[in-house]
Amino acid sequence: MSDNNPSGYLALVLHAHLPYVRHPEHERFLEEDWLFEAISETYIPLIQAFDGLLKDGVDFRITMTISPPLAEMFADPLLQDRYVEHIDRLIELCRGEVERTRHMPEFRDTAQMYLNHFKSARDVFAKQYGKNLNSAFRKFQDRGVLEIITCGATHGFLPLMVRREARRAQVAAAVRNYAKHFGRVPAGIWLPECGYSPGDEEFLQEEGIRYFFIDTHGVLFGKPRPKYGVFAPVYCSNGVAAFGRDVESSRQVRSAREGYPGDTNYREFYRDLGYDGDYEYVRPHLHPDGVRRNLGVKYYRITGQVDLADKQPYSVKAALETAATHAGNFMFNRERQIEHLAGVMDRRPIIVAPYDAELFGHWWFEGPMFLNYLMRKIYHDQKTIKLISCSEYLDEYKTNQVLEPAMSTWGAGGYNLVWLNSSNQWLYRHLNEAEDRMVELASEFPNADGLVRRALNQAARELMLAESSDWAFIITTDTVVPYAKKRFKEHITRFTRLYEELKAGRIDENWLRDIESKDNLFNEMDYRIYASEPARNDTSVKIH
Amino acid sequence: MSSDKVRDFGSTQPEPDPGEQERVEETKYGAPGDEIFIDEGPPLPPRYGVDKIRLHVQDPTTVCAQWELTGDGLDAGRSMPHNPHPSALRLELTDLTHGCSMLTDVTVDTDNWWFKAEPDTEYRIRIGLGSGDKNHWIAESNVIRTPRNAISDAVDVQWMVVGEKFLELLRVTGFDEESFLRQTMAGSMGMVSKHALREALFSGAMFSGALLSGRVFGSPNLFGSAHLFGGASDREGVRR
Numbered sequence: 001m002s003d004n005n006p007s008g009y010l011a012l013v014l015h016a017h018l019p020y021v022r023h024p025e026h027e028r029f030l031e032e033d034w035l036f037e038a039i040s041e042t043y044i045p046l047i048q049a050f051d052g053l054l055k056d057g058v059d060f061r062i063t064m065t066i067s068p069p070l071a072e073m074f075a076d077p078l079l080q081d082r083y084v085e086h087i088d089r090l091i092e093l094c095r096g097e098v099e100r101t102r103h104m105p106e107f108r109d110t111a112q113m114y115l116n117h118f119k120s121a122r123d124v125f126a127k128q129y130g131k132n133l134n135s136a137f138r139k140f141q142d143r144g145v146l147e148i149i150t151c152g153a154t155h156g157f158l159p160l161m162v163r164r165e166a167r168r169a170q171v172a173a174a175v176r177n178y179a180k181h182f183g184r185v186p187a188g189i190w191l192p193e194c195g196y197s198p199g200d201e202e203f204l205q206e207e208g209i210r211y212f213f214i215d216t217h218g219v220l221f222g223k224p225r226p227k228y229g230v231f232a233p234v235y236c237s238n239g240v241a242a243f244g245r246d247v248e249s250s251r252q253v254r255s256a257r258e259g260y261p262g263d264t265n266y267r268e269f270y271r272d273l274g275y276d277g278d279y280e281y282v283r284p285h286l287h288p289d290g291v292r293r294n295l296g297v298k299y300y301r302i303t304g305q306v307d308l309a310d311k312q313p314y315s316v317k318a319a320l321e322t323a324a325t326h327a328g329n330f331m332f333n334r335e336r337q338i339e340h341l342a343g344v345m346d347r348r349p350i351i352v353a354p355y356d357a358e359l360f361g362h363w364w365f366e367g368p369m370f371l372n373y374l375m376r377k378i379y380h381d382q383k384t385i386k387l388i389s390c391s392e393y394l395d396e397y398k399t400n401q402v403l404e405p406a407m408s409t410w411g412a413g414g415y416n417l418v419w420l421n422s423s424n425q426w427l428y429r430h431l432n433e434a435e436d437r438m439v440e441l442a443s444e445f446p447n448a449d450g451l452v453r454r455a456l457n458q459a460a461r462e463l464m465l466a467e468s469s470d471w472a473f474i475i476t477t478d479t480v481v482p483y484a485k486k487r488f489k490e491h492i493t494r495f496t497r498l499y500e501e502l503k504a505g506r507i508d509e510n511w512l513r514d515i516e517s518k519d520n521l522f523n524e525m526d527y528r529i530y531a532s533e534p535a536r537n538d539t540s541v542k543i544h
Numbered sequence: 545m546s547s548d549k550v551r552d553f554g555s556t557q558p559e560p561d562p563g564e565q566e567r568v569e570e571t572k573y574g575a576p577g578d579e580i581f582i583d584e585g586p587p588l589p590p591r592y593g594v595d596k597i598r599l600h601v602q603d604p605t606t607v608c609a610q611w612e613l614t615g616d617g618l619d620a621g622r623s624m625p626h627n628p629h630p631s632a633l634r635l636e637l638t639d640l641t642h643g644c645s646m647l648t649d650v651t652v653d654t655d656n657w658w659f660k661a662e663p664d665t666e667y668r669i670r671i672g673l674g675s676g677d678k679n680h681w682i683a684e685s686n687v688i689r690t691p692r693n694a695i696s697d698a699v700d701v702q703w704m705v706v707g708e709k710f711l712e713l714l715r716v717t718g719f720d721e722e723s724f725l726r727q728t729m730a731g732s733m734g735m736v737s738k739h740a741l742r743e744a745l746f747s748g749a750m751f752s753g754a755l756l757s758g759r760v761f762g763s764p765n766l767f768g769s770a771h772l773f774g775g776a777s778d779r780e781g782v783r784r
Contacts, residue, residue, distance in 0.1 A: 224698035227705040229713035344709045358572040401703040407691035415603035477570040489585030540596040
C-alpha cells in the first residue's frame with residue numbers, strides 16, 4: 001500500500017477537450033461523432049475506472065481538464081439524446097456482430113466485448129448519471145479523488161491573441177462556466193495547447209486560479225534558473241504557480257513509436273468494421289450519405305510493421321495483460337525516477353505527467369485500463385511514490401521559487417508553429433480584427449440591456465468560437481480542413497454582421513434568435529468581460 | 545540603421561511537419577476521408593477598411609507580420625513630396641532590445657511577411673511607403689517579445705543550485721540531444737546544427753567533466769553563456 005511518507009509524488013493530468021460541435025439544423029451530423037466516440041471510448045471508461053477504484057477502496061488522485069466546450073456539450077439535451085441514439089445504433093450493430101461471429105473463434109470474444117462495452121456505456125450514461133457526464137466528474141471531485149481544472153473558454157490559443165482583453169476574456173468566461181457546472185472556482189487551468197506567454201498569469205490571478213501547467217522548456221528556460229527543474233512548481237511573480245511537464249513519462253505513454261500504445265497486442269486503430277464489413281451489412285450503420293467510415297468496432301491488433309491487410313486478430317485478454325505489464329513498467333520507471341531525484345533534491349519531487357485525455361481509449365483503446373491498473377498498483381504495490389493533485393502539493397510546499405517562465409506550448413517545436421504557419425496564418429487577420437472590434441463594442445455599450453445586450457453576448461460567443469485553436473490545428477494537420485474552415489468562417493461572418501448591426505443600431509432579431517439557437521453555449525455570457533484596458537503597446541496603431 | 549540580427553523569409557514558409565503529439569491528437573477529429581462536403585463556409589470579409597499592422601511570434605527565431613492598408617492611407621503616402629515608390633510597401637522591423645532595425649520593400653499586393661529574429665528580443669514593425677531614405681509610415685504594430693530558447697544564466701541566491709545537481713536534474717528530465725531537439729524549437733528551426741551542438745558541448749569550454757560523460761542534452765544556446773553557474777538574482781521565494 002502506498003506510503004504516507006513517500007519519497008515523491010506523481011501527478012497524472014488528463015486534458016479533455018473537444019471543440020463545440022452541435023448542429024441542430026441537421027438530423028445527424030458527422031462531426032458530432034467526435035463527441036460520441038470520445039464519450040464511449042474515453043470519458044465513460046474513465047468514469048468506470050474511477051468508480052471501480054472508489055468501490056475497491058483505492059485511494060487515488062488524478063487531475064482532469066474538462067474544457068468549457070466539453071462541459072457545455074455534456075450538459076446539452078440535444079447532444080445527450082443524440083448520444084443515446086448513437087449508442088443504441090452501436091448496440092444493435094454489435095448484437096448482429098455477436099451473431100455473425102458465433103462460429104468465428106478468433107473474433108467472437110471481441111464482438112462480445114464490444115456489445116458488453118457499449119451496453120454498459122449506455123447504462124453509465126443514461127441510468128447512472130442521467131445523461132450528464134458533468135455530474136459524474138463532479139461526484140469524483142466532491143469525493144476528493146479528482147481535481148477538475150478549466151481551460152480557455154473555447155480553447156482559444158492565447159499566445160496569438162494580440163489584445164490582452166481577448167486573453168482575459170477566455171479565462172474569465174472559462175471560470176464562470178466552470179462555476180456553473182461544478183459549483184466552485186477552479187484551482188487550476190490548462191492553458192489551451194499548454195500555450196503560455198509571460199504575463200498571462202495576471203488573468204489567472206484575477207480569477208482566483210492557483211496554478212497552471214507549462215511545457216518542460218517553459219520552466220527550464222525560466223529566469224532565473226529553476227533550482228528543481230520541472231520537479232517542483234515555480235511561482236510567477238504574482239504567486240500563481242506553474243507546474244512543468246515531465247518529458248520522460250510523457251514519451252513513454254504518448255509515443256506511438258517508443259511508447260506503450262504501439263505494442264503489437266493493442267488494438268489497431270486503422271482497421272475498422274466500417275471499412276472491412278460487407279457494404280450492405282454495414283450500410284444501415286453508416287451516416288445517411290452511405291460513405292464507409294470508422295464505426296468503432298475493430299477486430300485486429302497492431303501486430304507489427306505489416307500492411308493493414310496482414311494484421312492479426314485482436315485478443316482482449318492479451319491486450320489487457322499487456323496493459324497491466326505496461327502499468328507495472330510505468331510505475332517502476334517513476335519509482336526509479338523519484339529515487340534518483342530524491343538524491344539531488346532537498347524536498348519531495350513531483351513528476352507531472354499530462355496527456356491529451358482522448359489518447360486514452362480513443363487512440364489507445366486499452367489506455368483507460370492502463371490508468372486503472374496503474375492507480376491500483378501505485379496504491380497496493382509500492383511505497384516510493386504517491387499520487388497527488390497539484391493543489392495538495394502546493395498545500396504541502398507553500399514556499400516555492402519565483403521566476404518568469406518562458407513562452408512555450410506543447411505543440412511540435414515547442415512554440416507556436418502548429419497554430420501559425422503558412423497554411424493557417426490567414427486566420428489571424430480576421431481573429432485579431434474581431435478581437436479589436438469586440439473590445440470596441442464593449443466600450444461603446446458599457447451597460448446594454450435587452451436586444452442589444454443579447455446581440456453583444458452573441459458577438460462574444462461567435463468570437464470565442466472562432467478563436468478555438470482546433471481550427472488552426474486541423475488546417476495544419478490537414479485532416480478535416482473544409483469543416484474547420486467552414487466553422488471559422490461562419491463564426492467570423494456572424495460576428496461581423498452582429499458588429500455592423502450593433503454599430504448601425506439595427507439588429508435583426510429573427511436572425512439573432514436563429515444563431516443564438518445554433519451557437520448556444522455559455523448562457524451565462526456577459527460581454528463586459530471584454531471591457532477595454534488602458535492603452536498599452538499591444539495594439540496596432542495608425543500613424544497620422 | 546540596419547542589422548544582421550534580422551532577416552526576412554518572405555511571404556511564405558515551408559509547411560510544418562506535425563509532431564507526435566499532433567499525430568495522436570488529430571485522430572479525435574476524424575480522418576480526411578470522412579469528409580463528404582466541400583462547403584468551406586461563407587466568404588470572409590475581404591477587407592476591414594483599416595490601416596493596421598500586427599506582429600506575431602512563431603518561435604524564438606521567426607516572427608510574422610500581417611497588415612491591411614486602406615486606399616486613403618496609401619494615397620496620403622503617395623502624395624508626399626519625396627514621391628515614394630508607388631508599387632512597393634516598406635516595412636521597418638525594429639529590434640527594440642538591441643536598438644537596430646531593418647527595412648524591407650515588398651509589393652503592394654502582399655499582406656504578410658515572415659522575418660528571422662533573435663530569441664528573447666522585443667520587436668515592433670512599421671509599414672508605409674518609402675523611397676531611398678525617405679519614409680512615410682502609415683501604421684505601427686503591437687510590440688512582441690520572442691521566447692527565450694536557453695537556460696538562464698541568472699541564478700537566484702536563495703534558490704542556489706549546485707551545478708552538478710542541476711545537470712543531473714536535466715538528465716532526469718530526459719533532455720538528451722535527440723529529445724531536446726524534438727521538444728524545442730532548437731532543432732526544427734535549425735538554430736543550431738547537431739555538429740555545432742556537439743562541438744560546443746565537447747569543447748570543454750562550457751561544461752564540467754561530469755556532463756561530458758553523460759548524454760548530450762542541449763545546445764550552446766541552452767545555457768546562454770559561459771557563466772553556467774554564476775550570476776545572481778534578487779528574486780525571492782514567496783509564501784502563499
